[in-house]
Amino acid sequence: MFRPVGRAFVGLFLLAASAGSLLLHAQTTTPADPSDPFFDDSQVQSISININSRDWESLKQNYLDNTYYPCDFKWNGQTVRNIGIRSRGTGSRSGVKPGLRVDFDRYTTSQTFLGLKSFILRNQTQDASNMHERLSMQLFQRLGVKVSREAFTKLFINNTYEGLYTIVESVDKTFLKKSFGENDGYLYKYDYNADDTPYYFEDRGPNGDLYVPHPFKPETNETDPHPDPIGQLIHLLGNDSDAVFPTTVAPYIDWDNFTRHIAIENVLADQDGFNGDYGVNNFYWYRLQNKNLFIWIPWDKSEAFKNGPSLAIFHNFLDGVPGKRNRLSARAMTLPGVQVMYLDRLLDAAMSLRQLDDQNPADTRGWMEREIQREYDQIRDLVYADTEKPFTNAEFEADVEKLRTFARERPAFVENAVAEWKQQRGLAVPARTLSSGRILANPRR
Amino acid sequence: MIVHLLGVVLISGVLTTFGAATAAGSPLQLEASAQATTEQAPKKAKKAKKPKDPDKAAKTKKPKTKKPKSDQPAPDEPIDPDAEEAPPVEVPGPFVWKQHPSFRYKKAVRVDFEAKFQEDGHSSYQGSDKAAGLDPWEMHRNRIGIQGTLFKHIDFEVERELTEQELTEKDITAGITPKSQWKDVNVNVDYIKNAQIQVGKFKIPFGLDELTGVTHNDYVYRSAGANYLAPARDIGAMVHGRFFKRGLSYATGVFLHDGDNARSKKIAGGDQTFAARVTGKPFRRLSHTWFDALELGTALAFTHVTDDSFRPNGLRGRTIMTQDNFALPVYVKGQRSRWEGDLDWTVGPASLRAEYTRVVDERRNQSFTDGDLPDARYRSWYISGTWLITGETKTRPVKPDRELFGGGLGAVEVAVRYERIMFDSVNGAVDAFSNPRAENILPTGERALTLGVNWTVNRFIKLQFNGIREHVDDPDRNPVPNGEAFWSRVVRLQLVL
Numbered sequence: 001m002f003r004p005v006g007r008a009f010v011g012l013f014l015l016a017a018s019a020g021s022l023l024l025h026a027q028t029t030t031p032a033d034p035s036d037p038f039f040d041d042s043q044v045q046s047i048s049i050n051i052n053s054r055d056w057e058s059l060k061q062n063y064l065d066n067t068y069y070p071c072d073f074k075w076n077g078q079t080v081r082n083i084g085i086r087s088r089g090t091g092s093r094s095g096v097k098p099g100l101r102v103d104f105d106r107y108t109t110s111q112t113f114l115g116l117k118s119f120i121l122r123n124q125t126q127d128a129s130n131m132h133e134r135l136s137m138q139l140f141q142r143l144g145v146k147v148s149r150e151a152f153t154k155l156f157i158n159n160t161y162e163g164l165y166t167i168v169e170s171v172d173k174t175f176l177k178k179s180f181g182e183n184d185g186y187l188y189k190y191d192y193n194a195d196d197t198p199y200y201f202e203d204r205g206p207n208g209d210l211y212v213p214h215p216f217k218p219e220t221n222e223t224d225p226h227p228d229p230i231g232q233l234i235h236l237l238g239n240d241s242d243a244v245f246p247t248t249v250a251p252y253i254d255w256d257n258f259t260r261h262i263a264i265e266n267v268l269a270d271q272d273g274f275n276g277d278y279g280v281n282n283f284y285w286y287r288l289q290n291k292n293l294f295i296w297i298p299w300d301k302s303e304a305f306k307n308g309p310s311l312a313i314f315h316n317f318l319d320g321v322p323g324k325r326n327r328l329s330a331r332a333m334t335l336p337g338v339q340v341m342y343l344d345r346l347l348d349a350a351m352s353l354r355q356l357d358d359q360n361p362a363d364t365r366g367w368m369e370r371e372i373q374r375e376y377d378q379i380r381d382l383v384y385a386d387t388e389k390p391f392t393n394a395e396f397e398a399d400v401e402k403l404r405t406f407a408r409e410r411p412a413f414v415e416n417a418v419a420e421w422k423q424q425r426g427l428a429v430p431a432r433t434l435s436s437g438r439i440l441a442n443p444r445r
Numbered sequence: 446m447i448v449h450l451l452g453v454v455l456i457s458g459v460l461t462t463f464g465a466a467t468a469a470g471s472p473l474q475l476e477a478s479a480q481a482t483t484e485q486a487p488k489k490a491k492k493a494k495k496p497k498d499p500d501k502a503a504k505t506k507k508p509k510t511k512k513p514k515s516d517q518p519a520p521d522e523p524i525d526p527d528a529e530e531a532p533p534v535e536v537p538g539p540f541v542w543k544q545h546p547s548f549r550y551k552k553a554v555r556v557d558f559e560a561k562f563q564e565d566g567h568s569s570y571q572g573s574d575k576a577a578g579l580d581p582w583e584m585h586r587n588r589i590g591i592q593g594t595l596f597k598h599i600d601f602e603v604e605r606e607l608t609e610q611e612l613t614e615k616d617i618t619a620g621i622t623p624k625s626q627w628k629d630v631n632v633n634v635d636y637i638k639n640a641q642i643q644v645g646k647f648k649i650p651f652g653l654d655e656l657t658g659v660t661h662n663d664y665v666y667r668s669a670g671a672n673y674l675a676p677a678r679d680i681g682a683m684v685h686g687r688f689f690k691r692g693l694s695y696a697t698g699v700f701l702h703d704g705d706n707a708r709s710k711k712i713a714g715g716d717q718t719f720a721a722r723v724t725g726k727p728f729r730r731l732s733h734t735w736f737d738a739l740e741l742g743t744a745l746a747f748t749h750v751t752d753d754s755f756r757p758n759g760l761r762g763r764t765i766m767t768q769d770n771f772a773l774p775v776y777v778k779g780q781r782s783r784w785e786g787d788l789d790w791t792v793g794p795a796s797l798r799a800e801y802t803r804v805v806d807e808r809r810n811q812s813f814t815d816g817d818l819p820d821a822r823y824r825s826w827y828i829s830g831t832w833l834i835t836g837e838t839k840t841r842p843v844k845p846d847r848e849l850f851g852g853g854l855g856a857v858e859v860a861v862r863y864e865r866i867m868f869d870s871v872n873g874a875v876d877a878f879s880n881p882r883a884e885n886i887l888p889t890g891e892r893a894l895t896l897g898v899n900w901t902v903n904r905f906i907k908l909q910f911n912g913i914r915e916h917v918d919d920p921d922r923n924p925v926p927n928g929e930a931f932w933s934r935v936v937r938l939q940l941v942l
Contacts, residue, residue: 050813052776052882058755067756070880072813082878107880109921158814223575 033178035114038075038167039149041134044378045167047121048074048156049085056157063087063095068106073113080104080113090194092125092302097163097388099123112174120168121155127302128391128399130383131375133166135368135403136268136301142352142367143345145260146179147298152379163386164379171284171297173220179297185289186226189299190280191217198279201327203238206231216285229292230285237331246335251292255338261296262329263345265304267353267414269311269406272303275326277316305402309409313346313417340427343418350414353407368407376400518544519842519904520559520941521660545942547593556593559604560942561586561660569767569933570925577767577924584608585937586659588628598636602647604628628678639686649676649704650683650696650722651744653787653800654827661841663796663831663858664897665911665937666765669866670802670825673762674783676704676718676746692729697721703748703781712774713758715748715781740789748781750806757881759806760823762868764915765893766933769924771917772868772889775821775881779807791840794833801826805871811882818884820871827864831899834859848903860897866890867918879921889919907939 038045051059051071059069068084084106089099100121104113124130133150140147148169155162169175176183191214192199204210208227211234212218218225233252240248261283265273272281274296284297312319317329332338354366363370383389383396391399419429522544541547545557563586573579590604606626631645648656652675654668666672683698700718708714722744728736750758762772787800802825808818833839837846837856847853867890870883877887897911913933920928 052811052813053815054752054755054810055882062755070813070882081876082880082883084880107878107883223572 035116038114039151039169041151044382045151045153047153050158053158059087060095060098063093063098070107073102082107088120090192092123094123094125097123097125115174117172117174118170120170122166122168124166124302125390128395129403130164130379131372131403132304133301134375135371136304138371139268139349139352140264140298143260143264143348145298154382161385163388164382171299176286182289186221186287187219188216188285189219190283191215192281200279200324201234201237203235206235229287237328242334252294254293254295255341257295259338259342259345261298263342264349266313266315267346267349267410268301268304269307270301270304271306275316275329280326305406309406309413313414343422346414346418350411354411366407366411369404372400372403372407519844520544521658521842553596556591559590559592561588562940564938565935567766567933567935570931573767577769579767598634600633602629602631639688641685643683643685646678646680648678649700649718649720649746650698651675651720651746651783652785652802653742653789653798657841660939660941663829663860663899664862664895665909665935668827668864669765669891669893670800670827673706673760674802674804674823674825675706677706679704691726693725695723707760711756713754715750718746718748720744720746735792738791742787744785746783750777750779750781752776752778759821760804762866762891764891764924765913766935767924771891771919771922773881775886776811777806777808777821778811779809781806794836794839796831796839799828812884813882821886822871823868825866827862829862831858831860843901845901845903850903855903856901858899860899862895864893889922891918892916905941909937911935
């Protein structure tokens with residue numbers, strides 16, 4: 001039998017434990033994002049836009065302009081009035097099936113929808129399968145990279161079906177807050193115009209104004225973009241000696257984030273990424289607040305898979321025409337630790353593509369092949385009904401088939417290339433690359 | 446800029462001396478000065494009356510020993526059409542410089558050469574140099590032109606702005622409309638005095654402030670209503686005339702479009718326009734002289750507006766100096782109806798002006814479902830007062846009794862104007878939004894107070910100092926954070942030849 005003091009102590013202990021448990025529960029339970037249902041990719045979404053018919057015709061006729069047009073937006077029974085849309089894209093711009101930027105706060109600064117200020121309706125005019133973007137972003141997500149959420153949607157303009165689109169979450173302050181827990185840093189978008197000279201991260205000098213606002217377009221702090229760290233980083237890449245480079249570059253680059261980004265792009269055989277065939281492209285750069293550290297955020301993967309399953313693993317930085325090699329990626333590979341990190345990320349990505357389904361041992365298809373089938377089943381009828389698409393139905397089917405082939409061939413090619421590279425240099429080849437591919441890293445389903 | 450200013454002052458001194466000497470020796474000095482203040486004032490003087498008494502005529506020709514400087518007309522001073530012309534005299538040669546450098550051939554041809562220069566130094570809210578692209582110094586207007594008369598009854602005028610920029614190919618491809626460098630280019634025929642015909646490019650007869658000549662303004666900037674709601678110049682034909690010795694004036698005409706103010710690089714503007722304006726001095730026959738010069742005016746204008754351009758085609762509102770947009774144009778189609786009423790009162794050294802303008806745009810087929818929307822509405826008013834503290838009688842332009850280079854300091858005038866401009870829609874019952882197809886347009890507007898000092902140094906040079914306090918209604922569209930009011934400051938140097 002406890003004495004009164006002892007009972008009181010035990011009581012207090014239990015109370016504290018209960019309170020602690022509740023507190024812990026409160027801290028570990030992430031509140032649901034109100035926009036999650038909007039990006040739910042288990043189903044095809046449906047979006048309706050009411051717009052003056054002349055505005056819609058005008059938007060299509062002047063699709064190269066960024067002129068905004070007012071309209072009403074409807075999704076899942078909810079209507080948002082007083083929003084603005086405009087034509088968007090670079091190579092994907094179309095006057096027949098326009099890509100759209102949808103801004104909820106265009107005419108009312110504080111207006112949001114499900115916490116979103118804007119989103120993108122990608123028109124897939126460069127991707128007959130409609131899946132390049134979705135598959136790519138899912139791979140980034142599976143490997144722990146913060147990327148935009150996406151889902152397929154039917155788009156109705158004034159009650160007329162205008163085709164199959166992809167909803168893409170905007171990379172903006174809302175995204176930054178959700179992804180990195182802060183958004184007061186500096187966000188830049190690499191802004192490539194069709195008539196720009198390809199840029200390979202050559203040194204233009206240490207002055208940030210040589211890089212901002214073009215090609216690095218400020219997306220936050222537009223009037224005070226603090227561009228100097230960009231100039232400093234690119235300048236030291238081209239000028240610092242090997243002896244000091246690892247130290248001087250450390251405040252600017254998180255090698256894990258960087259190697260993950262370029263390794264996944266390589267495994268995806270992306271033609272138009274950071275080490276793309278047309279110079280650097282399609283990424284956001286976020287410099288964390290009060291730091292010089294830059295984070296890569298992937299963007300626009302419609303050109304993924306186009307370089308085929310046999311793309312070399314050092315494409316455009318350790319091979320290719322010397323003048324057209326990416327200066328940053330090439331310099332990074334001179335650091336032995338970073339090179340090994342890159343090779344490991346390649347293997348991670350390759351294994352993720354061919355990851356088997358633990359719930360269905362009889363299924364011999366890897367994750368990517370299964371995902372292609374799932375998405376194909378979702379969108380096939382909608383693609384066929386899409387009369388605005390710039391591809392025939394046969395081209396759609398052929399491109400899907402090419403993706404299936406890619407899913408089957410690419411992982412093995414990458415793993416063999418990595419093993420060969422390591423063996424040539426006497427590096428250890430991890431046994432996991434030779435396994436069945438039954439890995440559990442970030443299993444999706 | 447400072448060198449420029451010094452140069453202008455020196456030139457002015459030379460001109461004053463030269464001009465005074467020329468004028469003093471010129472028999473044309475007896476041309477009466479004008480009280481007319483608007484650019485619509487026809488320039489043709491009446492035929493001279495033959496003096497009945499030859500002795501009196503000789504007296505009239507006799508030069509006075511101490512002539513007040515104010516009898517010498519300023520270069521931008523309109524010739525009074527109702528004044529009696531001096532008796533014909535022999536001109537020593539074809540070139541004369543009285544008001545302007547002038548070429549004359551007998552009575553058949555008169556060609557005056559004109560120039561107007563206005564250079565500004567200004568500043569506004571913090572960051573306006575970046576946000577609004579406001580340069581501390583601006584060559585605001587640099588216009589040259591000619592005006593004259595052929596065969597006594599045909600007046601003509603050609604004026605061109607030198608500093609406005611042409612559009613690039615990219616601008617034109619983007620559908621941006623050019624702003625013409627040609628200003629007044631027109632011919633006026635006055636065979637019938639009460640029904641003169643003017644054809645060409647000139648100001649549509651609408652709005653007291655807008656019709657006041659650019660060098661005659663009491664303030665550096667016209668009122669917001671004049672700048673954004675009144676039509677300004679366009680190409681057209683007009684009939685105008687005066688009755689009862691200026692007791693009643695009228696002007697009415699048709700124009701291709703509805704003026705420069707209604708269009709911009711991105712706004713197409715209206716099409717065919719009809720306008721009419723009537724002004725009168727209802728109290729001129731009263732015995733009390735205070736009300737002699739009280740003039741009331743009103744004008745109407747109707748314009749056909751299309752939505753052919755893919756951009757919104759309504760009127761816009763911008764801040765006075767920095768030209769920050771606080772009211773963007775909405776989509777309109779149908780008829781644009783303008784009405785204004787104004788008052789212009791001058792008593793001795795003081796003047797009072799007030800004006801109210803209302804514009805309504807139809808919005809046919811402009812909703813998201815292609816239906817009609819309630820009319821867009823734009824309104825403005827101002828009240829303005831001036832006082833010549835050096836005692837001259839108020840005229841436009843002001844004529845100093847003693848010029849700076851003629852034994853005095855020139856004329857100094859203080860001025861104050863309060864104004865309001867508003868943008869919304871008629872009968873908006875639903876929630877108001879700011880988008881250009883909103884059924885109920887979110888009301889917005891601006892209030893502005895202008896305090897000014899005008900120093901007319903001599904008949905060629907004027908310096909204007911204005912402080913402008915502006916407050917935009919909608920904090921979201923105010924260029925200054927937190928919707929606060931802001932001050933702008935401007936000094937303008939004006940040289941007219």
